[in-house]
Amino acid sequence: MAAIVSEHLLDWYDAHARDLPWRARPGEPLPDPYRVWLSEVMLQQTTVAAVKPYFEAFTTRWPTVEALAAAPEEDVMAAWAGLGYYSRARNLVKAARAVADLGSFPDTEEDLRELPGLGAYTAAAVAAIAFGQRAVVVDANVERVVARLFALKEPLPGVRKAIRAATDAIAPDSRAGDFAQAMMDLGSSICTARDPKCLLCPLERDCRGRAEGDPALLPVKAPKKEKPVRQGRAWWIERDGAVWLVRREGTGMLGGMRALPDDGWSAKGDGTGEPPIEGHWEALGMVRHTFSHFALELTVQRSAAPEQPERAGEWWPLDRLEEAGLPTLFAKAARLALAS
DNA sequence: TAATCGTGGGC
DNA sequence: TGCCCAAGATT
Known part of the structure; x- marks a missing residue:
């Protein structure tokens, strides 16, 4: 089952992967860790459409992590304006300076996790995408895809432990970055929150949520509080x-x-x-x-x-x-x- | 564990 | 138009 799922997904990804500015250029097996890290931080709780112009502006103005490390913090904060969650920008500067001091990007999930602003998701994503290492990459897309694929009906956030275990079970040993990005592409374009397009899904035959009923009802979420x-x-x-x-x-x-x-x-x-x-x-x-x-x-x-x-x-x-x-x-x- | 922390796209 | 939601981290 596990190997079949990743095979179906990677075949779909080979045909349908989105062309995004932070992904590997043709002929290059792995993308620039700086660009991967920067994009992942910008993409935290933020849509691809919103990130694109900021990513372009940042990488034009600061093409390397050393350049970003040398920038005044207030310049970086001003460049981040409008993107939200400004602790990301504050941590971005700290992390860039830490990497510059180290002399190179940390290349393991454990070491990446030490950088400010890199939590479980981002450290795993950078390790997989930029360094090709097997890692359990779980963002909101993966949560949704896996909850449906395995028909996990316990509500969030309690179900996260089971989602992590299930993701680990289907993650292949090779093509770590492609697998992670394929799961996220699938979640953003096919297995969407409101209206999953199961007829277009490469995992339809593998999906327990589809077999058992309405996958759109998964994952179950806690009711949200009202805003004063x-x-x-x-x-x-x-x-x-x-x-x-x-x-x-x-x-x-x-x-x-x-x-x-x-x-x-x-x-x-x-x-x-x-x-x-x-x-x-x-x-x-x-x-x-x-x-x-x-x-x-x-x-x-x-x-x-x-x-x-x-x-x-x-x-x-x-x-x-x-x-x-x-x-x-x-x-x-x-x-x-x-x-x- | 639960609260804090922004914004704009999409429906 | 108002609401849901997003490639989460930190405390």
Whole structure:
């Protein structure tokens, strides 16, 4: 059974593999570990369509891990703006510098796992794809494919242990990277979450979920919690064709990113409403933004005759605002201010 | 174990 | 249009 499944899958992959920028070039057996690592981090909880332009921009600007390691962190954060989950960018810089110090990329799953931002999935994926090593690569696609293939009906997250064991059982000893990517391609294009296209699936005859009933019902997921709606304020302080930007501290929400000064809103509660400087504030309106675990209604106010804020920050030229790397929430607020 | 941490594509 | 979801890691 196990060997048959991987054979069917790899035959399908040979005919239908997607052509993606981080995959091996024709004639090269294995792709560049730097490009594999970078793509895998960008792809964490992020769609291929969203990643493509960022991958192109990063690899053009920083073609090697040494180049990325030499970059100022704030440049990398700004380049990551809009992609989300900014701890990935903070860890990316740390990992690049660690690799540069080592002199070369770690080439085992165990050593890769030591790099910041590489968890069980990413370490296994890089080991398999970039170094051809057998590894158990389990992402959300593989979870779905395997839960259906073996008709695993226990709900997530409890079923993950069984999924890992089942994946290990069907993973071949050769073509480790192709197998992992084939499972993910199958999950993203055929064995999709809502509407699996079983008639096109190379594993239809092997699939217990298909034989037993409706594979779309697997894997069973826990009900999701509702998101609270928080209130906050942000301030647009403009002088001589420049706007006052701050850099958010720490490792929490949008940590390390440039931003408008705000009133301390968070997932836990509303902001204080207290402005950063004295003065007359003009109401510009409100932007709504939904994060992973809460929604925010951000009221934007503008000051036309400001003093220099006391808090650390910088006057950023309006004609270069795109380069500031504002995360999407503050890009929305900036758009509102510039349209007012 | 469960919460935290973003965003945009696709339906 | 609102909601589901995605090549998860970290604490």
